[in-house]
Amino acid sequence: MATKIGIIGLGLMGGSLSLALKKTSGNYHFTGLDHNEEHCSQALSLGLVDEIVCTLEEIKKCDVIILTIPVDGIISVARQLGELDEKCTVIDLGSTKAKISESIPENIRKNFVTAHPMTGTEKFGPTAALDDLYEDKVVVLCDMEKSGAHQQSVAKNLFSDIGMKLVYMGAKEHDRHAAFISHMPHALSYALANSVMEQEDPESIVALAGGGFKDMSRIAKSSPKMWEDIFRQNKTNLIEAIEAFETELKQCRNMVENEEWEILNRWMSKANTLHDIL
Numbered sequence: 001m002a003t004k005i006g007i008i009g010l011g012l013m014g015g016s017l018s019l020a021l022k023k024t025s026g027n028y029h030f031t032g033l034d035h036n037e038e039h040c041s042q043a044l045s046l047g048l049v050d051e052i053v054c055t056l057e058e059i060k061k062c063d064v065i066i067l068t069i070p071v072d073g074i075i076s077v078a079r080q081l082g083e084l085d086e087k088c089t090v091i092d093l094g095s096t097k098a099k100i101s102e103s104i105p106e107n108i109r110k111n112f113v114t115a116h117p118m119t120g121t122e123k124f125g126p127t128a129a130l131d132d133l134y135e136d137k138v139v140v141l142c143d144m145e146k147s148g149a150h151q152q153s154v155a156k157n158l159f160s161d162i163g164m165k166l167v168y169m170g171a172k173e174h175d176r177h178a179a180f181i182s183h184m185p186h187a188l189s190y191a192l193a194n195s196v197m198e199q200e201d202p203e204s205i206v207a208l209a210g211g212g213f214k215d216m217s218r219i220a221k222s223s224p225k226m227w228e229d230i231f232r233q234n235k236t237n238l239i240e241a242i243e244a245f246e247t248e249l250k251q252c253r254n255m256v257e258n259e260e261w262e263i264l265n266r267w268m269s270k271a272n273t274l275h276d277i278l
């Protein structure tokens with residue numbers, strides 16, 4: 001019998017998960033739910049799901065429910081789910097973990113696995129889905145001791161089957177790390193883009209853009225709705241990471257202003273060493 005997978009949020013992450021599971025030897029039936037009607041039609045025509053439903057009650061019949069909506073939405077859906085079958089597994093793929101982990105109602109906490117796949121793109125919606133998005137990438141499984149034994153095993157098998165590397169971490173530690181490796185870099189990219197757009201003739205500036213600028217500004221194209229929620233949920237860690245960056249940038253500015261070229265050179269050489277551990 002086919003395993004019934006319910007996907008709430010038929011965008012980049014939900015759509016890519018469906019495509020990835022379809023490439024495995026598993027037998028799956030996909031049910032989708034999304035509050036955007038156009039995304040529902042696109043998901044059906046792209047073959048991301050077999051059917052669309054409109055209520056949580058209908059999707060609760062699935063064996064596995066994947067939450068791939070913005071992180072505030074994940075909390076609100078978790079609170080609306082009500083009772084679940086003891087064998088049902090709910091996996092959220094949100095970019096923040098602490099607020100989600102602590103907001104899941106106690107009666108369904110064992111049903112939940114809180115996960116963060118460390119992979120994605122700046123694109124969104126069903127048309128952005130990729131069948132190899134998860135391949136050979138890391139997924140961080142957080143606060144796993146709070147999930148039931150059955151749910152732990154379902155999630156581990158699912159992520160392994162699509163070729164992911166499993167890493168375990170507490171949700172709070174995850175959020176501190178994610179602020180530095182993902183959330184602050186997105187803030188920087190938005191800031192970089194706006195600093196150019198604020199100039200008198202941004203088009204002439206951008207006409208000269210080479211690889212470095214394109215690399216650093218790519219993620220400034222990311223969804224504001226998704227990132228507003230992430231910044232809100234990880235506010236304290238994000239501020240700390242932005243402050244660390246501000247200190248470094250100020251240092252750079254001072255060295256240039258004071259023409260301390262040798263010190264600046266050493267500062268840049270230290271930055272080069274990041275790539276020894278990346």
Ligand SMILES: NC(=O)C1=CN([C@@H]2O[C@H](COP(=O)(O)OP(=O)(O)OC[C@H]3O[C@@H](n4cnc5c(N)ncnc54)[C@H](O)[C@@H]3O)[C@@H](O)[C@H]2O)C=CC1
Nearest residue numbers: 009011012013034035036068069073094095120121124125
């Ligand atoms: N975009 C990325 O690179 C990554 C995103 N994530 C996380 O995955 C989640 C989904 O992100 P994406 O797939 O990129 O977003 P997306 O914008 O491509 O897709 C989200 C989908 O959810 C729908 N939606 C939003 N709120 C809803 C609600 N309350 N009920 C039903 N449908 C709703 C939207 O209409 C959209 O189709 C987010 O929590 C994000 O933090 C995690 C890792 C990477």
Ligand SMILES: O=C(O)C(=O)Cc1ccc(O)cc1
Nearest residue numbers: 095118119120121122182219
């Ligand atoms: O596009 C990129 O380079 C990303 O960094 C995508 C991304 C966005 C959000 C995440 O939680 C994880 C990865």
